[in-house]
Every structure is written in structure tokens, then in C-alpha cells.
Amino acid sequence: MTFIEKLSAAWTANNSLLCVGLDPDVTKFPAQFKQQPDAIYAFCKAIIDATAETACAFKPQIAYFAALRAEDQLEALCAYMRSTYPQIPIVLDAKRGDIGATAEQYAREAYERYGADAVTVNPYMGFDSVAPYLEWKDRGVIILCRTSNPGGSDLQFLKADGKPVYQHVAQLVAEKWNTNGQCGLVVGATFPNELAQVRKIVGDMPLLVPGVGAQGGDVEATVKAGRTASGAGMMINSSRAILYAKELAGEDFAKASRRVAIETRDAINAFR
Amino acid sequence: MTFIEKLSAAWTANNSLLCVGLDPDVTKFPAQFKQQPDAIYAFCKAIIDATAETACAFKPQIAYFAALRAEDQLEALCAYMRSTYPQIPIVLDAKRGDIGATAEQYAREAYERYGADAVTVNPYMGFDSVAPYLEWKDRGVIILCRTSNPGGSDLQFLKADGKPVYQHVAQLVAEKWNTNGQCGLVVGATFPNELAQVRKIVGDMPLLVPGVGAQGGDVEATVKAGRTASGAGMMINSSRAILYAKELAGEDFAKASRRVAIETRDAINAFR
Known part of the structure; x- marks a missing residue:
């Protein structure tokens, strides 16, 4: 089963476009994790178990693991997701971008070492920095297009030949780079008009959409x-709002995360 | 001492603009390393010892370590460089690029975990994806501008307001992003005319120049x-040509690497 097939099946099976982002910031963990040696793994595992039936994808952000020398916990977490929730794709958020020989190493890191179904990559270095990932034909490659942060406009909104750079990226990916039909794009939720522009350019290509929450x-x-004509086509990501949900009376952190994940999924579904 | 001061001192002390790139591909290692558990560390250490007096910087490429679960060997290697060759700056080649909260984690990875003097970053997500690195005022931030690979032209050569995207990057960094004077740019050696354009825009800013060798x-x-007016301003990188130098009669791999490093340094110095 390819990444795209797995994602499509998860959209349907869980009736959800919600992607749960795993950005484990230890300073925000509940007290019971503070002394635990594998706190990052334990916290994320609890979130995964609490939200798995609400999600179409999980997106671990590798920087939070790398800063704390916790790659082993990310490996364990990916192994846990693959064995316990094999129907939910893992999108490794790494935003890698380098020349061919090096990109090959990054592809091995994402797909072999962590067993991710897809990885985010940066388009700045062009097609030959993306091509090595395409060799893994059953995996996904999700390319930054229009990002949700304020600085995203610095380069992405420069206009060349009458259209902004991010639309060039969308067009390049749709028309040239997506040779095996395994690509997606990152397009932030903070710019709905631009999201609509990208959707027009790329047809039914899956979009990873951070910036809600x-x-x-x-x-x-x-x-x-x-959304696509079938009311899908997106992984709408929420990380912090779910991971560090404010607990209501009688809730623990995981129940609060589950409640916010359900609310977010339902809020999304109301407009599909 | 800041990164820029350390680099300037190394240019002078070693009379060299050569940056030795550490891209340890185990399939290319000499036979004696094949069975060694810390082969990557041992191989790179030998190269470092053989080339230290010829170099103004060392540039480990993190992808080669990450693909093989060898972050511990990269840590050990950086610790070795810092203690044995403290006068030679370490540029961690990671090409990270992400929004603020995540960029902060990547900055900690590069500067705290590995103790790098500088790190390469990708400009596609704009200023707020670079700003967290600038908080480390004694370290360097080396931003991709014009890359040496063929695909580099896909986006970097799009023309906006009459000039290509890579020149916008050079201008943004020179005029706005380099608030503490700690930035540098990556500009490939495969396009000397464009290198000259960038030099004009950025004054004396250090350039990391891959693509020779x-x-x-x-x-x-x-x-x-x-080159700058003082005949410096560049870290001219060579990785594979030095690491996997063809051995002449009577040489071992480290001596061959040293010879090629000296030849490259001298070839560069002939035109300074």
C-alpha cells in the first residue's frame, strides 16, 4: 500500500482530515513525566493512544527529539505507531533539503531508520534535491509550498513572471516533480486564498495544512x-492545541487532548 | 570569540580558505574501518588529524550520521575537534529550516548538542525561521543563497522585480537579517558570475562555497x-575529493587526503 492509498483509507476509516502533530516540548509536560527517563516517548505514546481514532495522520517533528538526543525515543515511537496503528500514516516533519548524494541519506533516515510513510522536504534546492526521495515509490514526499509563519512571505511571495514563488513551486511539483504520484504540498491555513490558489493548480494532490489551533x-x-471535490485531500495539522490542551474538571491530560482532537475533527467535518 | 573572529583568525593562522567537508560514506571507507563499530568517528578523526593545518573550517554533514544512527559519533567528533583543534571553526551542515518554535530546537541541536560554531540554514521560510539562531550571538548562521547543484536554478533563478531569487536572499540577509553581524551565505562554485554578484551585494560577509573538487x-x-579585498572572505569546501583521495604509491588514505587538501589549499592561494 502506498502512502497516498494509506492516507485515503485513513480519511475514510476515521472520517477525519485531522493530522495530530507531535511536537514534544518537555517544559510543557504534565508533572508525572518530569522524572521519567523516556518522558518524550511516554508522553507522545499517551497522546497517540488518546487520539488515534480521531486522526488521518501523525506528524512527529524531529527537531524536538534531536535537540534532546532522543532519536532513540523517536525510533521507538515510530515503531509503536507502525505496529499498533498501522492504518494511520506517519509523516516525519523534518523539512530536509540538500543535494542528491546527501538527500539520499536523509531519505534513508526518514524511510528506513524511522519507517515514516512520508517526509516533509524543502524545495529551495530544486528537483535534484527532491528526486532521491521519489526512489521510494511507496512513500510520500511533502514539499513546502506556502508556509503558515509570518516570514513565509519573505521569499514565497516574491513575484516572478506575474505569480508568486509559492505558485511556481505548486506548478513545478504538479507538472514536473511528481513523477510517481507520491507528492504532497505544505500550505498554511493562515492564508485561505492562497490555499485555494494552490488547490486549483494541483488538482487532488494531498495538502498538509498547518496553522489551525x-x-x-x-x-x-x-x-x-x-478540500477536494470528494471533501478530502487535506491533512489539517494541529500540534500544540491538542498536545497541551487545557484540562477540564475530571480530565487528565490525555483525555483533554482527546477531547480537543475530537472537537477539531468535528469542526473540520462540519465544512467538508 | 565569535564565529566570525574564529574564522578570520583561522584564515590567517593556516593561510587557507579551504573548508574540509566531512561526508562520511561508509561504502567508500578503506578496508581497515569496515569491521570497526565506531568506523565513522575513526575515519573522520583520521581525516581531521591529517588536514587540520590545511583548513580554515571543518564541515560535518549531519545526514551521513543520521542515516546510520550515528549521532553519538558526530557528538564525539565535534568534541574531539573542539578540544584538539579549538582554533578551527566547526560548521554543521544541516540546512535546517522551520518556524520559530521548531527552529529554536534545531539551534539547540547545532550549538548546544554538537557545539558547532556555525550551522547552515535554508531561507525558504523567511526571517522568523532564521531569527532563533541569531539569539546565539557568538555563533554563525550560514544561509543557502545560490546552491551548486543543477536543480538550484529551479527556484533560485526565478526573476522577481528584475533580479533572481538568490539575489533577493543575499540582499535580505545583508540588509535585514544579519542584525548581529554573524551571518554568512552558501554560494556554489559552479556559478562564478553569480558568486561575483553576491559578493557585490554582501560586502565582506563570509561565503561558504561548495562545488570545487x-x-x-x-x-x-x-x-x-x-574573494574580498583582503583576499579572504570564503570557506571553499571540498568533501569527497579529499576524503576519498586516490592514494599514490606509498601513501595511506590519510596521507592521500592530506596531499589533496594541501594541493587544493595551494591552488586556492595561487589566486587570492
Whole structure:
């Protein structure tokens, strides 16, 4: 089963476009994890178990593991996801970007070492920096297009031949780079008009859409701008709002995360 | 001492603009390393010892370590470089690029975990993806501008407002992003005219210049295009040509690497 097939099946099976982002910031962990040697693994595992039936994908952010020398915990976590929730794709958020010989190593890191179904990559170095990932034909390659952060406009919004750089990226990927039909794009929820532009350019290509939740993107505008004709086509990511959900009376952290994940999934589904 | 001061001192002390790139591909290692459990560390250490007096910087490429679960060997290697050759800056080649909260984690990975003097980053996500690195005022941030690979032109050569994207990057960094004077740029040796354009835009800013050696860039054209008035301003990188130098009669691999490093340094110095 390819990444795209797995993702499509998860959209249907869980009736969800929600991607749960795993950005484990130990300073925000509940007290019971503070002394635990594998706290990152234990915390993320609890979140995964609490949210698995609400999600179409899990997206671990490798920087949080790398900063703390916790690659072994990321490996264990990916192994846990693959064995316990094999129907939910793992998108490794790494945003790698390097020349061919080096990109090959990064592809091995993502697909072999962590067993990710897909990995995010940066398009700045062009096609030959993306090509090595395409050799893994059953995996996904999700390319930065229009990012949700304020600085995203610095380069992505420069206009060349009458259209902004991010639209060039969308077009290059749709028309040239996506040779095996395994590519997706990252397009932030903070710019629904631009999300709609990208959707027009790329047809049914899956979009990873960060920026709802803590980053403030509007769910209705995002879904209406980015959905495909079948009401899918997106992994709408929420990380911090789910991971560090404020607990209501009687809830522990995992129940609070599950509640916010369900609310987010349902808010998305209301506009599909 | 800041990264820039350390680099300037190394240019002078070693009379060299050569940056030795550490891209340890185990399939190319000499036979004696094949069975060694810390082969990557041992091989790179031998190269470092053989080339230290010829280099103004060392540039380990993290992908080669990450693909093989060898972050511990990269840590050990950086610790070895810092203690044995403290006068030679370590540029961690990671090409990271992500939003603020995540960039902070990557900065900690590079500067705290590995103790790198500088790290390469990708500009596609704009200023707020670079700003967290600038908080480390004694370290360097080396931003991709014009890369040496063929695909580099896909985006970097799009023209906006009459000039290519890579020149926008050079200008943004020179005029806005380099708030503490700690930035540098990556500009490939395969395009000497464009290197000259960048030099004009950025004044004396240090440039990391890959693409000589195995990638075929012309040394004379590169040096003439990129040098500053004082005949420095560049870290001209060679990785594979030095690491996997063909051994002459009577040489072992380390001596061959040293010889090629000396030849490259001298070829560069001939045109400074």
C-alpha cells in the first residue's frame, strides 16, 4: 500500500482530515513525566493512544527529539505507531533539503531508520534535491509550498513572471516533480486564498495544512479553500492545541487532548 | 570569540580558505574501518588529524550520521575537534529550516548538542525561521543563497522585480537579517558570475562555497569572483575529493587526503 492509498483509507476509516502533530516540548509536560527517563516517548505514546481514532495522520517533528538526543525515543515511537496503528500514516516533519548524494541519506533516515510513510522536504534546492526521495515509490514526499509563519512571505511571495514563488513551486511539483504520484504540498491555513490558489493548480494532490489551533488559522475558511471535490485531500495539522490542551474538571491530560482532537475533527467535518 | 573572529583568525593562522567537508560514506571507507563499530568517528578523526593545518573550517554533514544512527559519533567528533583543534571553526551542515518554535530546537541541536560554531540554514521560510539562531550571538548562521547543484536554478533563478531569487536572499540577509553581524551565505562554485554578484551585494560577509573538487567548480574563477579585498572572505569546501583521495604509491588514505587538501589549499592561494 502506498502512502497516498494509506492516507485515503485513513480519511475514510476515521472520517477525519485531522493530522495530530507531535511536537514534544518537555517544559510543557504534565508533572508525572518530569522524572521519567523516556518522558518524550511516554508522553507522545499517551497522546497517540488518546487520539488515534480521531486522526488521518501523525506528524512527529524531529527537531524536538534531536535537540534532546532522543532519536532513540523517536525510533521507538515510530515503531509503536507502525505496529499498533498501522492504518494511520506517519509523516516525519523534518523539512530536509540538500543535494542528491546527501538527500539520499536523509531519505534513508526518514524511510528506513524511522519507517515514516512520508517526509516533509524543502524545495529551495530544486528537483535534484527532491528526486532521491521519489526512489521510494511507496512513500510520500511533502514539499513546502506556502508556509503558515509570518516570514513565509519573505521569499514565497516574491513575484516572478506575474505569480508568486509559492505558485511556481505548486506548478513545478504538479507538472514536473511528481513523477510517481507520491507528492504532497505544505500550505498554511493562515492564508485561505492562497490555499485555494494552490488547490486549483494541483488538482487532488494531498495538502498538509498547518496553522489551525495555536497558530490561529480559521477552520471554515481553510476547509472550504482546500478540500477536494470528494471533501478530502487535506491533512489539517494541529500540534500544540491538542498536545497541551487545557484540562477540564475530571480530565487528565490525555483525555483533554482527546477531547480537543475530537472537537477539531468535528469542526473540520462540519465544512467538508 | 565569535564565529566570525574564529574564522578570520583561522584564515590567517593556516593561510587557507579551504573548508574540509566531512561526508562520511561508509561504502567508500578503506578496508581497515569496515569491521570497526565506531568506523565513522575513526575515519573522520583520521581525516581531521591529517588536514587540520590545511583548513580554515571543518564541515560535518549531519545526514551521513543520521542515516546510520550515528549521532553519538558526530557528538564525539565535534568534541574531539573542539578540544584538539579549538582554533578551527566547526560548521554543521544541516540546512535546517522551520518556524520559530521548531527552529529554536534545531539551534539547540547545532550549538548546544554538537557545539558547532556555525550551522547552515535554508531561507525558504523567511526571517522568523532564521531569527532563533541569531539569539546565539557568538555563533554563525550560514544561509543557502545560490546552491551548486543543477536543480538550484529551479527556484533560485526565478526573476522577481528584475533580479533572481538568490539575489533577493543575499540582499535580505545583508540588509535585514544579519542584525548581529554573524551571518554568512552558501554560494556554489559552479556559478562564478553569480558568486561575483553576491559578493557585490554582501560586502565582506563570509561565503561558504561548495562545488570545487568532485563537483567540478573552477578554482581560479571561484577565488577571483568571491574573494574580498583582503583576499579572504570564503570557506571553499571540498568533501569527497579529499576524503576519498586516490592514494599514490606509498601513501595511506590519510596521507592521500592530506596531499589533496594541501594541493587544493595551494591552488586556492595561487589566486587570492
